[in-house]
Amino acid sequence: MSYYGPVSDARIPPHPDPRDVPLQQVLEALVDPVRRSILTQLAHAADDVKCGGFDLDVSTSTATHHFKVLREAGLIRQYYVGTSRMNSLRGDEVGKAFPGLLDAIVAAESGRRGQRRGTSSATTRSGRSAKRTPSVA
Template identity: 50%
Template structure:
């Protein structure tokens, strides 16, 4: 994995050419990770980890964010003491045109069908 900087607070992210379709699909196959991505897409901006209301422990939440980051779905950066999360929509759209929009639309339809507000 490629890191853009060498400080201890920088988190490793895959370069766009390292992002693999199967990694993205695996990351998005988990309902909680898909919920996180849906929230990021809906807000269209960076959100701190504490902005997400997830029904799991902090360590499990950390794991889910790490899977999303290491697959190339999100970018995480520290801003002061907050770890900010942003969707790598441009990278994903360049690599897999239409994939993210289709998955988000399908997830939205499923949420309506199941009566899930997430």
């Protein structure tokens, strides 16, 4: 805290309260498979993830756009640690505004990824099991 009050970081963008975001905007954010992948990776991560730490097949500028859409839809929170922009899933807040939505998305995406990779199951950061079904060949 400085003499003039709390120090704010101008690099930190605004984060809307998920209760103030229209359902239409949230659903539009979830339409894109890259954004669903980001949410799923955050749900399965042990800690918050820096922007460069995601397994995405898009350019840096495209990834930045996807993070912005998710942030403006109230689905993720972004903050800085040094020069790294970190991302966290706003699971509890989104769960209060849209009960079951994120769990359903993560479970569906995890199942889809599991079918492609042939894995069995995983646990999300919320401690819930996200079932992955083995691929049948």
